[in-house]
Amino acid sequence: MENKSNDATPQRPEGERILNAPLVEMDLNAFINQLKNEPTWKEGDRNSVTIFKSDTMRIVLLGLHENAELKSHKANGVISVQVIEGEVVFTVDEHASFLKKGQMVALHENIFHSVKAVKESFFLLTLAMSNK
Known part of the structure; x- marks a missing residue:
């Protein structure tokens, strides 16, 4: 397997973050600090960074300011949402799950949900891609 890194972007000009390799180490506290220090976080209501990306799985660290919302949407694979800091409401149809640090949910593909x-709050979104 060839190691894959991200490209530099205006948001993150340093580039060279390993996204896929036989072993990818991820320091969540360091990523949270990075997100909090970026203009997107300071000027907006959220920020995120992809910390792992392969053909079959993606892991994204997302941060939301108080009352920020990811409107109803669906994913093209099975997902999990694990709260690292704070508290979120994960809603599917009429069911609301209140998730605090250390709690998580899993959801099958193509089900509308909001957060x-x-x-x-900061949470990990893991997406397992569908083989369909």
Whole structure:
């Protein structure tokens, strides 16, 4: 397997973050600090960074300011949402799951859902791509 890194972007000009390799080490605290120090976080209601990306799985660290919301949407694979800091409301249809640090949910593909931060929150979104 060839190691894959991200390209430099205006948001993250340093580039060279390993996204896929036989072993990818991820320091979530360092990524949270990075997100909090970027203009997107300071000027907007959210920020995110992809920390692993392969043909079959993607892991994204997302941060939401208090009351920020990811409006109803669906994913093309099975997902999990694991709260690292804060508290979010994960809603599917009429069911709302209140998730705090250390709690998570899993959801099958193509189910509409939304996420709203009750307070400043950071969570891991893991997407397992569908083989269909």
